[in-house]
Amino acid sequence: MKILTPLIRWGSYPLIFGVCTGMQLAILWLHLPYWPLAPIIAALGLTAVALLERLQPYETLWLNDHHDTNVDILHALTSLTLIFTSIEIATVILKFMPVSAIWPTDWPIGVQVLTAGFIIDFGLWFMHWLSHKNDLLWRLHALHHSAERLYWLNGERRHPLSAVVLAAPGISVVVLLGAPPEIIGCWLSIITVHLAFQHANLDYSVGSFRRLLGVAEVHRWHHKREYEDAQVNFGEFWMIWDHVFGTYRYQKNGVRAGEVGMKESMPITYLAQIKWPFFRRV
Template identity: 45%
Template sequence: MIALFGLLALVLERLLPYERAWLDGPDWNLDFTYYLVNYLIKVTAYFGILWVTSLVAFPKWFPTRWPFWGQVLLALTLIDFFLFFVHWQSHRYRWLWKLHAVHDSSERLYFLNGEKRHALHQVLEGLPGIGVCLLVGTPPPVIAAALALLAINMMMQHTNLDYRAGWLKKLFCVAELHRWHHRADYADAQVNYGAWLTVWDRLFGTAYDAPAMNNAQLLGPVGITEERSFPTSYLGQLLYPFRRVRVPGPKATPDPTP
């Protein structure tokens, strides 16, 4: 299912691109490598969930009597909050930022780089929400379905597709909103951290919406402009957070403003 959505996104981007300059680039192999590695991490995590639930009797607090789709949406909402929170904090603490900078270093946005994440940051983002789901007794198939929906949403959130979400962007973190977060100007991009729902950004005062988001020229370049030597290989980016380099981002202590 995820592969079919990826193919559909690829075709739609060619037919109706938001920014034609983003249609092609030298980063396809890199981003595809990230996709494969991080997909493997998710598959491994799922088998880990099955193993843990076979050994530990977790509380039965999760509403398993709900329809399956309702259970999936609830699990996704729990996971989504922690994704938002870790993402937000990754822009406030330097040690987290250097891991997350790998994702924000992309100089074009398209469906495949939605999964471009440092392996360690992938674990740090996903573990809290999945852990809470386990602690309240969420069935493993429900968690798997929630993660599948999230993977599709990450494709659409980063897609190079020129569309308008209308009132849906009041609820969901669509590409119109998320592109601004990827602006190359670090100071101006500290908004719209959500992965699925916009409610967390609204609650914590980090939501931003403006007509300029629909104009590629006003959006400007994406990536990390100030970092001129960002590695372009997977291994180089895997080691990047541990290099002694000056990279734009948060100070060692959190900034009191969003």
């Protein structure tokens, strides 16, 4: 067990995320079917993170159900459905809308995916930041911050409308630039596993790369219970934008159990949470 501890701490992210990313790219390189391979690969990555949490948790208390597991499963099913049907949505849009022909389709596939991811990630960062500044958008986004613990399912704990608001601008730009739907789908499949790591109750680290990547030891600060303390680390994948706009924060004494969530109460049932933004008491 002592041997496993450093292996999990330092090897879990590069190994699991790296393998899943390589397999998603292989789908493009080998012209394999996106369905069902991309969702299966992502599911394997999510399962690995969930199992490692049980083996080496960051917070033992976060392993316990907080009356949230069942509802988080429903949120995850909704969010993942949106993610993995995005390639179909992009395909339909490309058929009926005039798009630019400037997308560099002659570039290596990996570079195209990174380029699409760079654009999408900035759109996510900006809309995420805006969701903390605009009251209407915050009402939709607050569900994500209402979790009383952080674990692998939190990455998909989002109001469906908030998910659309966050992702639509960046994805729309990439679509209008003429990016092939499979390139967009590949990036979104890759980011699914990253989001599980970003919210994982797993004692892992990427060392100095935390300044570049939005991993758990950085992202936990964004989930601080005190709203004024949570206005940091908006990055979904890269932390570049937080450095540029001065919203990056990291301290060694990380966020612990009892320090995440919201001061405002949130219903515990799925439908009540979906309706909450529209009937919230001001």
